[in-house]
Amino acid sequence: MRDPRHNILFEPLAIGPKVARNRFYQVPHCNGMGHREPTALAGMRAMKAEGGWAVICTEEVEIHPSSEVSPAIEGRIWEDKDIFAHERVVEGIHRHGALAGIELVYNGPRTNLASRLPPMGVNSMPVNSEWLEPQQSRAMDREDFRAIRRWHRNAALRARKAGYDLIYVYAGHGLTLTQQLLSRATNDRTDEYGGSLENRVRFLRELLEDTRDAVGHDCAVPLRIAVEESQLPLGLERAEMEDIVGMLAELPDLWDFCMGSWSRDSRTARFSAEGFQEPFVRGLKKLTTKPVVGVGRFTSPDAMVEQIRSGVLDFIGAARPSIADPFLPKKIEEGRSEDLRECIGCNICVAGDMQSVPLRCTQNPTMGEEWRRGWHPEKIAPKAREARVLVIGAGPAGLEAAHQLGKRGYEVALTDARDTLGGRVVRETTLPGLRTWQRVADYRLGQIGKLANVETYPASFMTADDVLAFGATHVAVATGARFRANGRGRNHPQGIPVGEGASVFTPDDIFEGAAPSGDVVVYDDDHYAIGSALAEKLAAAGCRVTLVTPAPLVSHWTHNTLEQGFIEARLVESGVAIVTRGVAAGIRKGTFAGSDGVTGRPFEIAADHVVLVASREPQLELFRSLKAREAEWADAGLESVTTIGDAHAPGMIVHATYAGHRYARELDMPVDADAVPFLRDQPR
Ligand code: ADP
């Protein structure tokens, strides 16, 4: 039974000529599948429709090859041939009663790496490119404006033909030509498209009118627009924003508000709380009678209700919460909020798009696998036969395996040496900003607690004797990995020389209570979150911290999670000194010695203690001793012993949950080791 306090989330609401069945709105989001993997994409979107979202939108869809964003993989609707792929997406969404929206885009000047067409822009300026390609756009003339309007109109007609209900005009995230025209920061034109606000809004107005004219009242025409641009001097600000909303108030059928850059829009939990966009959006709704959608990594139904009741939003927009739990609306509708698989705000999903591969999700291992592997986020095949499964290690891999095996109906025992279940998650969440990662363990423990056929055994260290005496048919060894103390890692395959009397810690030592003081060097050859978060923690504890990394940027990989700039800024604010391109040469008592990775110039830093954040050693003692006694397995009733997660191949939490899930899916299932284990979108 639904909690009556949440009823308002299920009130239908019109968007122009269409009616959304409830207030759950999946705003456009990238996914790394786009035009390259349309069937997989359709499977993913359809799953969310099945999960109860009222509106499901595409990622940005390029309207013309003169603004394509390769190597990023977005949608394309360049010509009629592209309609077919979109029909699949729409069909999947409609099958489950949701409305399908498409976000048409003409990007600001891009390199056009695939089409090799010359980029066009507001003016002749360097292209928008991650890769800093030294190329400039051509300043658009009147004919160019007319051409883009024509392309946008044609794309809208194709989108209508494909069956979309909502056809977006897009001016957000610092990516779009329309936003660049709106903003004084980027628009210095002196013709009718520059200067006064009226002129800067002109093109956006034209696109809205053209789109409406093209699709008539068959489709709704929403506008997605940036509400701020604090990254730029002279960028869009509140007063101007209110004027823009006032000027265009009734022209779109819905206002979809976002931030002026993607990194600030999709901010991770380390740098933002649920609902963090409210201050930017509050008050804009009263400037229009049209419905308003906004985002803020909403996972709490009470917070969602509050957004609507207090008049901030009409629709609860979500990208990440819909990725982590495609069934979020259904669960709230059925009064099962405790079953929500809450997004942890880690942006591993974003990294997929950044790396031009299908998105992955830490919390939802089935994301992107709906069609490819036929995985459903809520359903799993029943067990193939009676069997007892012992899962050793209750980190993310073991927890996910135990949960899914339990759902399959196996008799499952989950053991862990520690008193508190959760493995690495319990430790890593002690670092500043990583609190939400606890949801990985909490969700699974909550679900396991409901399954009578899964028993948990904390404080139960398992030896080979224990395992053989247990009577399990299958054993999953999810014993995790520990950071290496000798610095072996990406840049130091032989390790780092450590002299007599030098004080060296690993992150695990710190998690287990070691408390360095004085001058501390954190040497980060891991390049993700742990090194910088440890540096921040130690600085807060009063240490004089220097973070040294061989990479050109601190936490270099977090460029993919849109966090790198935020992390660096926070370290600086925390008083952490930063040395990039610093390659460790050796650690002596009181001194960290290194050299510049480019020039080779040596340097030394005073260090009472050094924390080495390098690679990790899989914990395989138990697995090896079981393997050594394979001859005894049959008598013990044991058929298989399998390593999963960090014990198998150390990685991020996303790798561990995926490994646990796959183990559970494939247990007792025939798997052809010679076949490609998933379907592929291939040209016939
Ligand atoms: P993963 O990320 O692969 O899930 P973790 O490192 O998070 O791995 O979790 C591994 C867990 O396994 C830890 O909580 C650890 O206490 C537990 N563990 C390791 N060895 C044993 C053992 N022999 N018996 C029981 N638990 C173990």
Ligand code: SF4
């Ligand atoms: Fe949320 Fe992380 Fe999943 Fe993205 S990958 S949806 S941020 S849990």
